[in-house]
Amino acid sequence: MSSKLSQKMGLGAGGMIGGRVALKLDPQALRRLASGKHVALVTGTNGKTTSTMMLARAVGALGEVATNHSGANMPDGHVTALSKQPDAPYAVLEVDEGYFPAVAVAAQPSVAVLLNLSRDQLDRVGEVRTIERSLRDVISGLQNCTVIANCDDVMVTSAAKDARRVVWVATGTGWHQDSASCPRCGEPIRWQGEHWTCTHCDLARPKPDWVTSNGHLIAPNASKVELKLRLPGVFNQANAVMATAAATKLGVPIEEAVRRLRGVSNVAGRYRSIIRSGRAARLLLSKNPAGWSETLTVVKEAEHPAVLVINANEADGRDLSWLWDVPFERLRGRRVVASGERATDLAVRLTYAEVEHTIVPDPMKAIDSLPIGPVEVIANYTAFRDLNARAADE
Amino acid sequence: MSESTVQIALVLPDLLGTYGDFGNAVVLDKRMKWRGISSEIVTVNFGEPVPETCDIYVVGGGEDTAQTLAVRHLREHPGLQRAVTRGATVLGVCAGIQIFGESFTRADEITHPGLGLIDSTSHAGGSRAIGEVLAKPAHGLFDGVLTGFENHQGRTVLGPAARPLAHVTVGTGNDGKNEGAVQGKIVCTYLHGPVLPRNPALADMLIEWATGRKVEPLELPAVTQMRAERLKAAGQRAEV
Numbered sequence A: 001m002s003s004k005l006s007q008k009m010g011l012g013a014g015g016m017i018g019g020r021v022a023l024k025l026d027p028q029a030l031r032r033l034a035s036g037k038h039v040a041l042v043t044g045t046n047g048k049t050t051s052t053m054m055l056a057r058a059v060g061a062l063g064e065v066a067t068n069h070s071g072a073n074m075p076d077g078h079v080t081a082l083s084k085q086p087d088a089p090y091a092v093l094e095v096d097e098g099y100f101p102a103v104a105v106a107a108q109p110s111v112a113v114l115l116n117l118s119r120d121q122l123d124r125v126g127e128v129r130t131i132e133r134s135l136r137d138v139i140s141g142l143q144n145c146t147v148i149a150n151c152d153d154v155m156v157t158s159a160a161k162d163a164r165r166v167v168w169v170a171t172g173t174g175w176h177q178d179s180a181s182c183p184r185c186g187e188p189i190r191w192q193g194e195h196w197t198c199t200h201c202d203l204a205r206p207k208p209d210w211v212t213s214n215g216h217l218i219a220p221n222a223s224k225v226e227l228k229l230r231l232p233g234v235f236n237q238a239n240a241v242m243a244t245a246a247a248t249k250l251g252v253p254i255e256e257a258v259r260r261l262r263g264v265s266n267v268a269g270r271y272r273s274i275i276r277s278g279r280a281a282r283l284l285l286s287k288n289p290a291g292w293s294e295t296l297t298v299v300k301e302a303e304h305p306a307v308l309v310i311n312a313n314e315a316d317g318r319d320l321s322w323l324w325d326v327p328f329e330r331l332r333g334r335r336v337v338a339s340g341e342r343a344t345d346l347a348v349r350l351t352y353a354e355v356e357h358t359i360v361p362d363p364m365k366a367i368d369s370l371p372i373g374p375v376e377v378i379a380n381y382t383a384f385r386d387l388n389a390r391a392a393d394e
Numbered sequence B: 001m002s003e004s005t006v007q008i009a010l011v012l013p014d015l016l017g018t019y020g021d022f023g024n025a026v027v028l029d030k031r032m033k034w035r036g037i038s039s040e041i042v043t044v045n046f047g048e049p050v051p052e053t054c055d056i057y058v059v060g061g062g063e064d065t066a067q068t069l070a071v072r073h074l075r076e077h078p079g080l081q082r083a084v085t086r087g088a089t090v091l092g093v094c095a096g097i098q099i100f101g102e103s104f105t106r107a108d109e110i111t112h113p114g115l116g117l118i119d120s121t122s123h124a125g126g127s128r129a130i131g132e133v134l135a136k137p138a139h140g141l142f143d144g145v146l147t148g149f150e151n152h153q154g155r156t157v158l159g160p161a162a163r164p165l166a167h168v169t170v171g172t173g174n175d176g177k178n179e180g181a182v183q184g185k186i187v188c189t190y191l192h193g194p195v196l197p198r199n200p201a202l203a204d205m206l207i208e209w210a211t212g213r214k215v216e217p218l219e220l221p222a223v224t225q226m227r228a229e230r231l232k233a234a235g236q237r238a239e240v
């Protein structure tokens, strides 16, 4: 009943309330449910849901995997996921970065995947540096854990560096704007091509064990495997290589891991296309400047018109200042519709970016306003959620 | 780079760019270019010297650590202070008002010296001020209502040499009464959104100060519409 209630209240796919009640009744529920399992935790600002799904698919080669598919990434969601499959020998859990320390201490993971750390909605979530510090503290104390870390991200590198065992992955992705100063000593970080180093202390880009390269991965044994993903963009290639490195650590052969995770094509409604009066609209979710920046590069691959949908509800962050951190200038020359509850704020940003656009606040009508053919729809959190719900209803 | 090009220094965006402050520089740049005034943005990153020859300096907001590092950097490379002596135009947002003041005291009660460009002191307030703000420009500085979004814990008291930028009607600003500061050609504000896209009249005032010439109004329908929407939203906040 509580799961149904949770669905009714729109709290995701019913993953929350069951776990919340269980945690109230037994605060040690997570520790108890996780014990005896091989647990992999996945955290970071962007790509958590996709990477978790990829890793769960890959680890499926070894046996049954408990996982929180719906993106219910706080402890109650983990308890729900683990309770549903108490006999699964493996668990792959997406973890909100703020909850990572508590979850890691309770679940004692054998693998922890650190994707990236950048600013999220600012009036809602803590500072990037505070998160880095809390991850660093807990990770250095984990006894039997191998950390899979993105060495192209300064914050992630600092958080992972003191772990007992680290596998470094060059993902080719990293948001530099939040790491001008060293998270350890505060002095400037210098970049030279892909290499970066602190100008004062010994924090520097470690030598990667795995490398993401142009649609391929290069494994520690120097073998090169083509990814051939169904998901677009270099950041999904990064997610795939991180997931493969983690799966390999758990015992999945490289080729098999890649073959399995390749099958991921739709992540909680993202990347799927909805057909609407002759227009195939591909739905893309972007929640923060780093996410938007990545999505705009995906959209750049084809010259389709784009509908950009912006809300500013509590879950999105009420302050839209971040719109100015997104390089919308990349959309110049393309047909763009500004949409969502804050379509006008976006229109101002597009005006100054010299991107021609129209304003249609209702996203469905915005799609209809474009010529028949493919359309890219990029939406932030609640806008994306509402759009998916409406698409399901129609 | 020619002498007639107006140079906008975007100061330490990698430390103090937390609130989309890049947008303030873009708005100044475009509003000049669209009127045929040659302009360019000069980005000054952490670790690089601050030029003293730019015409407008834009300094943004940042977290506590970033703010401390920024003050240290601006002391080591005093290009901004020299430019102020020369009469350059400066916009300081959020952390800017604290950095430019005489001192700022954090929640941990430690007092940090500021750059002393503005006669003000800042200290940590009891609660965090978050939300839409409306304020009436002081001394008829520019037309229309000042609108923005605030998210800060600092409270600022102005000394006799500084004047408030505006008087708060919705929100908190410096102290629930005044918002921001003006001293010479330095303008400080707690507002982001960013502040210049929201307030084209303030942007044009800065442009006029920097270029010494009057500019014609610029009709941008999206900006007019956004201001109307934000004013309405803030008005609803006032009624709650």
Ligand SMILES: [Zn+2]
Residues within 6 Å of the ligand: A182, A183, A184, A185, A186, A187, A198, A199, A200, A201, A202, A203
């Ligand atoms: Zn360092």
